[in-house]
Amino acid sequence: MLGRSAILLLSIFIILSLGVWHYARQSANYSYDRLLNSASLSIMEGLHVYGKQVDLDLPYAAFEMMQLADQDKVFYQVLGTQGELITGYADMPLSDEFNEESPIFFYNAHYLSEEVRVVIRHKRLSEPAVSGWVTVVLAQTLRARHQMMSDILYRSFVVLFGIMVCVMIVLWVAINRALEPLSSISKSLASHSLLSAEPIKATPIQEVSPLVSAINDYQAQLLSNLAVMKRFIADASHQIRTAQSATQAQLDLASQSQNLADLPEHLDKIRKEHERLTRLTNQLLTHAMVVHRGDTAVTEKVDVESVMKQLLTECVRDNVHRLIEFSYQCERKLPLLMGDSISLREAVRNLLDNAVSYGSEQNQIEICLRTDATGIDIMIDDAGPGIPIELRAKALERFQRLDNGLSGSGLGLSIVTSVVEAHGGNFFLEDSPLGGLRARLRLPNEAVS
Amino acid sequence: MRMLLIEDNESLADSIRVYFRNLGHPIDWIGSVEKAESSLSFADFDMLILDINLPGKSGFQLLQSLRNQGNRIPVLVLTARTEVDDRVSSLDFGADDYLAKPFDFRELAARCRALYRRERGGASNEIQCGNLVYDLAAHSAKVNDVTLDLRPRELQLLELFLKNLDRVLTKDDIANRLYSYDEAYTPNAIEQTLTRLRKQLDGSTLIIKTIRGLGYLAHVDD
Numbered sequence: 001m002l003g004r005s006a007i008l009l010l011s012i013f014i015i016l017s018l019g020v021w022h023y024a025r026q027s028a029n030y031s032y033d034r035l036l037n038s039a040s041l042s043i044m045e046g047l048h049v050y051g052k053q054v055d056l057d058l059p060y061a062a063f064e065m066m067q068l069a070d071q072d073k074v075f076y077q078v079l080g081t082q083g084e085l086i087t088g089y090a091d092m093p094l095s096d097e098f099n100e101e102s103p104i105f106f107y108n109a110h111y112l113s114e115e116v117r118v119v120i121r122h123k124r125l126s127e128p129a130v131s132g133w134v135t136v137v138l139a140q141t142l143r144a145r146h147q148m149m150s151d152i153l154y155r156s157f158v159v160l161f162g163i164m165v166c167v168m169i170v171l172w173v174a175i176n177r178a179l180e181p182l183s184s185i186s187k188s189l190a191s192h193s194l195l196s197a198e199p200i201k202a203t204p205i206q207e208v209s210p211l212v213s214a215i216n217d218y219q220a221q222l223l224s225n226l227a228v229m230k231r232f233i234a235d236a237s238h239q240i241r242t243a244q245s246a247t248q249a250q251l252d253l254a255s256q257s258q259n260l261a262d263l264p265e266h267l268d269k270i271r272k273e274h275e276r277l278t279r280l281t282n283q284l285l286t287h288a289m290v291v292h293r294g295d296t297a298v299t300e301k302v303d304v305e306s307v308m309k310q311l312l313t314e315c316v317r318d319n320v321h322r323l324i325e326f327s328y329q330c331e332r333k334l335p336l337l338m339g340d341s342i343s344l345r346e347a348v349r350n351l352l353d354n355a356v357s358y359g360s361e362q363n364q365i366e367i368c369l370r371t372d373a374t375g376i377d378i379m380i381d382d383a384g385p386g387i388p389i390e391l392r393a394k395a396l397e398r399f400q401r402l403d404n405g406l407s408g409s410g411l412g413l414s415i416v417t418s419v420v421e422a423h424g425g426n427f428f429l430e431d432s433p434l435g436g437l438r439a440r441l442r443l444p445n446e447a448v449s
Numbered sequence: 450m451r452m453l454l455i456e457d458n459e460s461l462a463d464s465i466r467v468y469f470r471n472l473g474h475p476i477d478w479i480g481s482v483e484k485a486e487s488s489l490s491f492a493d494f495d496m497l498i499l500d501i502n503l504p505g506k507s508g509f510q511l512l513q514s515l516r517n518q519g520n521r522i523p524v525l526v527l528t529a530r531t532e533v534d535d536r537v538s539s540l541d542f543g544a545d546d547y548l549a550k551p552f553d554f555r556e557l558a559a560r561c562r563a564l565y566r567r568e569r570g571g572a573s574n575e576i577q578c579g580n581l582v583y584d585l586a587a588h589s590a591k592v593n594d595v596t597l598d599l600r601p602r603e604l605q606l607l608e609l610f611l612k613n614l615d616r617v618l619t620k621d622d623i624a625n626r627l628y629s630y631d632e633a634y635t636p637n638a639i640e641q642t643l644t645r646l647r648k649q650l651d652g653s654t655l656i657i658k659t660i661r662g663l664g665y666l667a668h669v670d671d
Contacts, residue, residue: 278551309663313617320656320668327661366661 005171009164016160024152028145029117032069033106036119039065040104040138043076047134049127054080054134056087069144075111076139081125081132092137093118100133115142181208189215235399236284239410243277283411286350290343290415294422298343301336304376307345308367315352315365323362330369334376337443339423347419350412351380351439359384364434375425375444381432392429416441450495450565452476455485455511456527457503465498468554482506491515496565497524498557501539509542516543523564527552563614563669576611578669579654583611592653602627603646610657610667619664 042062048055056078066074077088093109095118104121111118116139124133185208188200199216203209247270254266309328316326348367355365364383369376387395396417399410413427416439420427425443432438452469454476456462462478469476477494479485483505491497501508512524526539526547539547545567546560566578574586582591588604590597599607609618609626620636627642628634643665647657657667 309617312660312663313666316658316660316666317615317668320658320666321670325661326658326663328663330662 002168002172002175005175006168009167013160013164017157020156020160021153024149024156027152028148031148032117032140032145033119035065035068036106036117036138036140037104039063040119040121040136043078043136043138044121044123044134047078047123047125047136049125049130052129054086054125054130058087066140069140071143071147072141073114074138074140075116077135077137079135079137081130081134083135086134088137092139094137095120109139111139116140117142117145181205182211185212185215232398239280239399240277243273243280247273247277280411283350283415286346287411287415287418290346290419290422293340293343294418297422298340299338300341302339302341302344304334304337304344304378305330305369307341308348308369308378311345311348311352312367315349315356319356322356324356324359325364327364327366329366332371334369334371335445337376337423337445339443340419343419343422347416347441348378348380350415354412354439355380355382355384355437359436363436366434375442378441378443380439381434382436383432383434384436386431386435386437387429395429396427450474450561451493452496452498452561453485453489453491453494454478454498455480455482455503455508456498456500457481458500465554465557469558472558482508482511485511491520491522494522496561497522498527498561499524499544500527502529509539512539512542512544523567525557525560525564566669567614578611578614581650581653581655581669583607592650597649599646599649600642602642603649606642606646607650610655610665614667614669617660617664617666622664 039062042059042065043056046057046059046062048057063074066072075089075092077090077092078086080086093111093116095105095107095109097107098105098120100122103123104119106117106119109116109118118137118139120135120137122133122135125131181203185200185203192198192200199219200212203212250266250270250273254263254270257263257266308330312326312328352365352367355363359365359382364381366379366381368379368381370379371377396413398414417427420441420443423443424446425441428438428440428442430438430440452474454462454465456465456478457480459480462480466476466478477489479489481503499508499512508526512526515522515524523545524543526544527550528539528547529550545564548557548560566576574584576583576585580593582594584590585608588601588608590599590604590607605627606623609623620639623639624634624636627639643657650657654670655667656670657665659665
C-alpha cells in the first residue's frame with residue numbers, strides 16, 4: 001500500500017517539477033527582458049540628429065542597467081535611417097520575423113559562439129533634415145538568466161521534496177493506524193485453533209467488531225457442519241461394521257460346520273448380508289457424490305422428460321420378471337431445467353428402487369410430471385403400503401429406518417433431500433392416488449445456485 | 450461363445466473365468482490394454498468384457514480405438530460405482546452394455562448372452578432368446594420346439610420386438626413398422642395384436658411389458 005502511494009507521489013512530483021521548470025524559465029526571461037527593454041529604450045533616447053546626420057550619445061544609464069547582470073556580455077548595434085551602421089558590432093544576427101509594425105521584438109539567437117537574447121527596437125525620426133526608421137539592436141548572453149532559473153528551480157525542488165516526504169510520513173502513519181485492528185485480529189487468528197469451540201475475543205475497536213462477529217459466525221457454522229459430519233461418519237461406520245460382522249459370523253459358522261447340508265443356508269445368509277453391504281456402500285458413495293455436486297453447483301440444461309423416460313425404462317428392464325405395472329404420465333411439455341442431471345437421476349432412481357423394494361409383488365408404479373409457471377413437479381407414485389403421516393418426517397432423516405421388517409440403508413431419502421435442496425426445491429411425502437406413497441420433488445424453474 | 454476379459458484385478462478375473470468355464474464358455478483373460486493390443490487379435494473373440502479402470506491405457510481408450518478401426522465386436526463395460534458418469538460415457542464411446550461393480554455373476558452371464566444374441570441376430574437367420582427361437586427366413590417362431598400359431602401381423606410385431614430388445618417402442622413406432630401409409634389402423638388394433646401375441650408367448654422367456662404412457666418393452670428373462 002505504501003509502495004503504491006510512493007509511486008503515485010513520485011508521479012505527482014514529476015508533473016509538478018515540469019511546471020516549476022516552466023515557471024522558472026518564464027520568470028527569468030521576463031525579468032531580464034525588462035532590463036533589455038529599458039536599456040534599449042535608453043539607448044534609443046541617446047539618438048540625436050546633428051544637421052543631416054544621426055548620431056548616438058550612448059547613455060551611461062543603459063550600461064548601468066546592463067551591469068545588473070555582471071557575468072554577461074552585451075553587444076549592440078545602432079542603424080541609421082538608410083540602414084547604415086552608426087555604431088556597434090556590424091554583424092549582429094537580425095531576425096527575419098521582425099517587421100515594421102511592432103516597435104519592439106525579442107528573440108534568441110547564436111552570436112560569437114554564445115547563446116544570446118536579442119531585442120530590436122525602432123523609432124521613426126521625422127526631423128526636417130532626416131526622416132526614416134532608426135534601429136537599435138541590443139543582445140545579452142544568457143548566464144544571468146540561467147543562474148536565476150536554476151536558483152528558482154533549486155528552491156522549489158527543495159520545498160516540493162519536503163512536502164512529499166511529509167506526505168509519505170503522514171500516509172505511512174495513517175495506513176498503519178488504520179490497519180492496526182486488522183493486524184491484531186490476524187495475530188489472534190494465527191494463534192487460534194480453528195476447531196476449538198472458543199470464539200475470538202470481542203474487540204473494543206468499533207470498526208472491526210462486525211468482522212470479528214462474522215469470523216465467529218463462520219467458525220460456529222463450520223463446527224456445526226463438522227458435528228453433523230462426525231455423526232454421519234459414526235452412523236455410517238456403525239452400519240458398515242454391523243454388516244461386516246454379520247458376514248464374518250456366517251463365514252465362521254460355515255467353516256466350523258460339520259454338516260455339509262447346512263452350507264447352502266449359510267451361503268444364502270452371507271449373500272444377503274453382502275448384498276446389504278453393497279447397497280449401503282453404493283448409497284454412501286451416491287450420497288457423498290450428490291452432496292459434493294450440490295456444493296460445487298454443477299448445473300446444465302436438463303431435459304427432465306428424457307431423463308425420466310430413460311430411468312423408467314431401466315427400472316422396467318431390471319424388474320421385468322415382476323408383476324409390477326409401470327406407467328408414465330406427462331401432461332404438458334416440460335421446460336428445460338437448470339440443474340444437475342446426474343444428481344437428479346440418482347434421486348429418482350432411489351425413489352423408484354424404494355417403490356419396487358418396499359411395495360408388494362403386484363405393485364403399480366407411476367412417474368408423473370407436471371409443470372406450472374414457477375416450476376416442475378416430479379412425482380413417483382406407488383400402490384404399496386405407504387408411510388403413515390406421523391412417520392414421514394422421521395423417514396427423511398439420515399439412517400432412520402422404519403420398522404417395517406425390510407432392510408434398507410436408511411440413506412435413500414436423505415440423498416433425495418440433498419439433491420432437491422441443491423436445486424433450491426422441496427421434497428414431500430404425500431398420499432398417492434394409487435393408494436400408496438407419493439414422493440414429490442418440487443423444483444423451481446430458477447434453481448438457486 | 451468365446452470371450453475375452455480385460456480386467457486387472459486378478460481374483461475377480463479368476464472368479465469370472467471359473468464361472469464362465471463352468472457354464473461351458475471358453476474365456477481368455479488378460480491384465481492390461483497394452484498386452485491385449487500387442488498379443489491378441491480381437492477377431493478371434495465373439496465378445497469383450499472390459500474393465501474401465503486399468504493400469505496404463507484405460508478401457509475407454511481401447512474402446513475408442515476399436516470403434517475407430519471399425520471393429521464391431523460386442524463390448525460389455527465393467528465400471529466402478531464411484532464414477533457415475535462412466536456409465537453414460539462408456540455407452541457414448543461405443544460400448545454395447547455396462548455393469549457396475551459389484552455385480553451378480555448371473556446378471557453378467559445374462560447380459561453377455563443378450564449381447565451375443567443381438568450380434569448373432571444380424572448374421573444368421575435364427576434369433577434365439579432363451580427357449581424362444583425365431584426364424585427370420587421362414588417367419589416362424591418356436592417355444593420349446595413347438596411352433597406357435599401366429600398371424601402375419603403378430604409375427605411382424607414379434608420380429609420388431611426381438612430386434613429392439615430392452616428398448617422402449619412407442620405405439621407410433623410400432624404402427625409405423627407394422628402398417629403402410631395407406632393402411633388405416635387404430636391403437637386398439639395394435640393392442641389386440643399384442644394381447645394375442647402375449648397369449649401365444651405364454652411360457653416363453655420373452656416378456657413384453659407395457660409401460661402405460663410410454664410404450665412397450667421386450668426383455669428376455671433367462
